[in-house]
Amino acid sequence: MAGVEENKKAVLEMVQADGADEGCVTFVLNEEDHTLGNALRYVIMKNPNVEFCGYSITHPSESKINFRIQTRGGLPAVEPLRKGLNDLTVVCQYVLNTFETRVKEFKETQEDVMD
Amino acid sequence: MAAPMNNVEEIRNRVILSEFGVRNVHTTDFPGNYTGYDDSWNQEKFEQNFRINVIQMDESALEFDMVGIDAAIANAFRRILLAEVPTMAVEKVFIYNNTSIIQDEILAHRLGLVPIKADPRLFEYRNAGDEEGTEIDTIQLQLKIKCTRNPRATKDSSDPSELYLNHMVYSRDMKWVPIGNQADVFADANIGPVHGDILLAQLRPGQELDIVMHCVKGIGKDHAKFSPVATASYRLLPEITLMEPVEGEKAERLKRCFSPGVIEVEDCGGKQVAKVVNCRLDTCSREILRHDDLKNLVKLGRVRDHFIFSVESTGILAPEVLVSEAIKVLVAKCQKFLGELDSAEME
Numbered sequence: 001m002a003g004v005e006e007n008k009k010a011v012l013e014m015v016q017a018d019g020a021d022e023g024c025v026t027f028v029l030n031e032e033d034h035t036l037g038n039a040l041r042y043v044i045m046k047n048p049n050v051e052f053c054g055y056s057i058t059h060p061s062e063s064k065i066n067f068r069i070q071t072r073g074g075l076p077a078v079e080p081l082r083k084g085l086n087d088l089t090v091v092c093q094y095v096l097n098t099f100e101t102r103v104k105e106f107k108e109t110q111e112d113v114m115d
Numbered sequence: 116m117a118a119p120m121n122n123v124e125e126i127r128n129r130v131i132l133s134e135f136g137v138r139n140v141h142t143t144d145f146p147g148n149y150t151g152y153d154d155s156w157n158q159e160k161f162e163q164n165f166r167i168n169v170i171q172m173d174e175s176a177l178e179f180d181m182v183g184i185d186a187a188i189a190n191a192f193r194r195i196l197l198a199e200v201p202t203m204a205v206e207k208v209f210i211y212n213n214t215s216i217i218q219d220e221i222l223a224h225r226l227g228l229v230p231i232k233a234d235p236r237l238f239e240y241r242n243a244g245d246e247e248g249t250e251i252d253t254i255q256l257q258l259k260i261k262c263t264r265n266p267r268a269t270k271d272s273s274d275p276s277e278l279y280l281n282h283m284v285y286s287r288d289m290k291w292v293p294i295g296n297q298a299d300v301f302a303d304a305n306i307g308p309v310h311g312d313i314l315l316a317q318l319r320p321g322q323e324l325d326i327v328m329h330c331v332k333g334i335g336k337d338h339a340k341f342s343p344v345a346t347a348s349y350r351l352l353p354e355i356t357l358m359e360p361v362e363g364e365k366a367e368r369l370k371r372c373f374s375p376g377v378i379e380v381e382d383c384g385g386k387q388v389a390k391v392v393n394c395r396l397d398t399c400s401r402e403i404l405r406h407d408d409l410k411n412l413v414k415l416g417r418v419r420d421h422f423i424f425s426v427e428s429t430g431i432l433a434p435e436v437l438v439s440e441a442i443k444v445l446v447a448k449c450q451k452f453l454g455e456l457d458s459a460e461m462e
Contacts, residue, residue, distance in 0.1 A: 012452055012455040043188075045145045092446045100439060105169075
């Protein structure tokens with residue numbers, strides 16, 4: 001049904017103040033909370049081209065966050081967001097690989113002790 | 116004794132537990148905050164510093180150290196473990212007969228909280244509004260039990276477990292009823308409650324339960340029954356620094372201020388000298404602050420990027436699998452928004 005598609009809330013929305021450039025954007029991340037919000041804020045704040053990055057939970061009964069990015073030198077705010085998401089993905093993948101190898105190693109040493 | 120840290124390094128890397136408050140709580144190593152430091156994100160630097168050590172692991176519990184990562188990301192893993200790693204749990208309870216003392220809704224709630232052993236990765240989420248359920252998104256369980264008098268009970272017995280049969284209903288009485296091809300697909304999976312000895316209800320002769328349950332896939336954010344962990348938490352590694360040598364009676368008293376094994380008194384050329392042996396065992400109690408002559412001799416802190424994770428599974432999935440799944444959930448979140456950005460750009 002087409003109607004269902006339309007009623008479905010977008011996952012990501014962009015809000016800009018009138019007259020503001022594309023370096024100052026509030027992204028609305030629906031169905032997200034501190035879990036992604038704070039982790040993403042951390043990696044984006046690590047970007048030297050970002051002047052400000054922060055997020056807020058609009059209301060406890062609304063499951064969305066307002067994620068604000070302001071950049072230096074007119075850089076579109078979408079760029080640090082994309083870089084942040086990419087960096088966070090790479091970090092997670094590295095953590096996952098490290099964790100799985102260490103768990104495997106631990107299991108092997110435990111088996112050696114058993115033998 | 117560890118060399119005292121340079122002041123800026125301390126602010127960046129340690130949380131200080133002082134007498135009247137906790138200092139340096141927040142992460143401050145962002146670009147532009149410190150001259151002489153390059154704090155911009157650097158994956159290579161991260162990979163050099165990052166390490167994981169598994170401390171202890173069995174079927175239900177896991178303890179490991181995650182070092183060289185920020186609290187924002189470590190906390191995301193912890194939060195996902197609690198609320199966003201999916202499991203299967205009883206969601207729909209069809210009560211055909213319940214003549215027991217326990218009310219339908221209370222019984223249904225109790226059934227919901229029973230951990231169900233089934234690999235959630237092999238199932239799909241049930242669509243909203245779907246009442247029926249299919250073999251790919253539903254596990255059906257049945258609880259059909261009737262209490263009767265025990266004909267072989269002795270005349271003058273007053274013990275219910277001798278007088279009655281089936282008067283205690285346990286989770287092991289919940290029997291799996293395969294739907295469609297599930298009997299073949301999950302032949303070896305042994306689907307059912309993780310623990311068989313959870314008491315669900317008590318009956319008396321003539322009372323009976325006739326219940327069919329549908330288990331669906333869900334996440335802890337929706338209802339705590341879907342949470343795959345009993346607990347998932349982390350603490351920062353404590354650090355105790357002696358600011359000057361502590362000897363004699365003071366050393367003995369200092370030792371007693373901390374958990375056993377944290378500080379030992381050693382014989383050093385005839386003098387009894389206190390030495391920090393194992394900070395990890397410390398509980399960060401504030402006992403030392405009650406001794407006015409000792410409290411200025413030590414510095415209590417925590418290492419900002421050393422997380423001691425402890426994950427206890429409910430038994431549905433092994434704890435190490437849960438951690439892996441949690442990390443994958445965070446990756447999936449990032450990918451979801453990256454995909455969204457790309458599709459927005461196309462329009």
